[in-house]
Amino acid sequence: MAKKVEVVSTVTIKPSPPTPSHLRNFKLCLLDQLAPPFYVPVILFYSSPDDKVVPNTDSVAGHLKTTLSQALSLFYPLGGRVKGNAAIDCNDEGALYLEAKAHFELSEVLSNPDINQLQQFLPFSPYRVAPNIEKQVIVGIQANFFDCGGIGIGICISHKIADGVSVSAFLTAWSEIALNGIDVEASLITPFLKASELFQPKDINFQMPSGVISSEKLSTKMFRFDSESLARLRARFGSASPTCVEAVTALIWKSALETARKRPERNENYAPSSAVTHVVNIRSRMRPQPLPENTLGNLWQSIVAPLMEPNKGYELQDFAGVLRKSIRAVDAEYLSALQGEMGLAKACESLMAARKLAAASAGEIELYRFSSWARFPFYELDFGWGRPAWVCTTSVPMKNVVILMGTGCGDGIEAWITLAEHDMIEFERDDELLQFIASSP
Structure with missing residues (x-):
């Protein structure tokens, strides 16, 4: 994918x-106030x-712009500007x-994607931290037209108002309007806009923790698990019967920890402590009535799984x-x-716990951050x-970040893993991990 995209x-x-x-x-x-000042990119x-x-x-392009305008009227906060916090x-x-x-074929992207080049399909860098968020758009769209007739839609939506589920809901509404017109059943696409009544905002000014954006040289690679490899992986757990997301998380966590203990500066008998954070969508967990x-x-919480102490011989289970x-x-x-x-x-309990672990991760603790988008209906758009x-x-x-995506067939998982470059070289050689990888670019 050497050719560039021209705006x-x-x-x-x-x-x-x-x-x-x-x-x-x-x-x-309240949960929006604590969200990072990044964008969610898809x-x-x-x-x-x-x-x-x-x-x-x-x-x-004309149809996309007209229907985008109509979708923004339903999700009207996305057409505004953030005021402070x-x-x-x-x-x-x-x-x-x-x-x-894009003066090249879409097949060049699909057959051999270059992860380092994908950002050119987005309207801007999603992880930039703007000095004045009040002047920044909440939604950015880039429509990319390939020579072959293929189309790429790059979306960035501000994390201050939207999580991955919200992005999926907005895109679902936009695609339904584009396909069927604005007269589709309103109840199917009109968002629920009363989160502030459930989680009352406070007088707080959230500051992004220092060190979140890594200064190390990083490597991001995608590892694909198909339905057959996921079935074999889950069978490894016996009667524990983890979900696919739990099984893949456990495998990546264990393999990454094995990688960390093989760094040249480590003693061969040394294993660092480790922990993970994992994002949990709380909409369906609300009581007495689940939220739509x-x-x-930002209807999510980031849980912190307890520290796995070194040299204990832990198994996947x-x-x-x-x-x-x-x-x-x-x-x-x-x-x-x-x-x-x-x-x-x-709300700050897990946030502060993760911050402390991240601060310690340069020494004796390895912290891995997971977020699963595997069940979002992106492939139905x-x-x-x-x-x-x-x-x-x-x-x-950011180092040690894993995003789990779904696949087109609906029963696989793509793990987008970012590690320090020297760790990635060892990680992708891990024998246990390689038993379950279907393919990796």
Whole structure:
């Protein structure tokens, strides 16, 4: 993928119809206030619906912009601007929309993706920390048109108002409007916008912890697990019966830890302590009534699995066991406390624990951060050209981060793993890991 993508136009897309004046001030919820000032990046690649006829770019682009405007009117906070760490001014200043030409074949991306080049399909770098967030767009879109007729839609949505589930909900609404028109059943796509009533905002100014963006030389690679390899992996756990996400997390955690103990500076009998954080979607866990999956906001908690002490000879089952126990602790009692008077303290428990572990990770502790997007319905997004040929994210400038994505067939997992470059060289040679990898670019 040596050829570059050329941006040919840049416009702002405003919500249509405009947002009513009484909805102009949208409060962030407590969990939004604690979210990082990054963007959530997703890229959708679509093969040409007809190999013999290249779609009319102007017609497709016009339809995308019109329907994006309509989708923004439903998710109206996304068309505004963040005000400090308290609210969004729903002023309809709109989303950034770029149109780009990729003067090469989409097959070059699909057959041999270069992870380091994927960011060129996005409207901007998703992990930039802007000095003044109030002037930044909440949504950025880049429509990439390939010579062969293929299309790539790159999306960045601000993490201050949206998590991965919210991004999926917005894209679902946009694709439904593009495919079926604005008259589709409103209840299927209109978001739930009352998270601030459930998790009351506080007077806080969240500061990004120092050291989150790594200064080390990093390497991001994607490792694919198909249905057959996942079945073999889960069978390794016997009666424990972990989910696919739990099984893959345990395998990567164990393999990464084995990699860490093989660093040249380590004594051959030394094994560092380790822990993981894992993002948990809390929408379905709310009681007495679960929240809709299209609830806008950062409806997640990052759990910290207990430290795995060195030199204990832990097996895969042990890693999966502590992970499952930690995830299950995000229960009705936990979420009730999160909504209560001490909600801020509760929300900060795992945040502070992860911060302390990250600070210690330069020495005796290895901290790995996991987030699973494997069940998000990205592969169901049809804008009129069929379902995506591939859905991906991009590299992350943070060490020891793992994002789990779904696959087109619906029963596999792609693990996007970022490690220090010297660790990645050893990690991808791990014998136990290689037993279950279906393929890796």
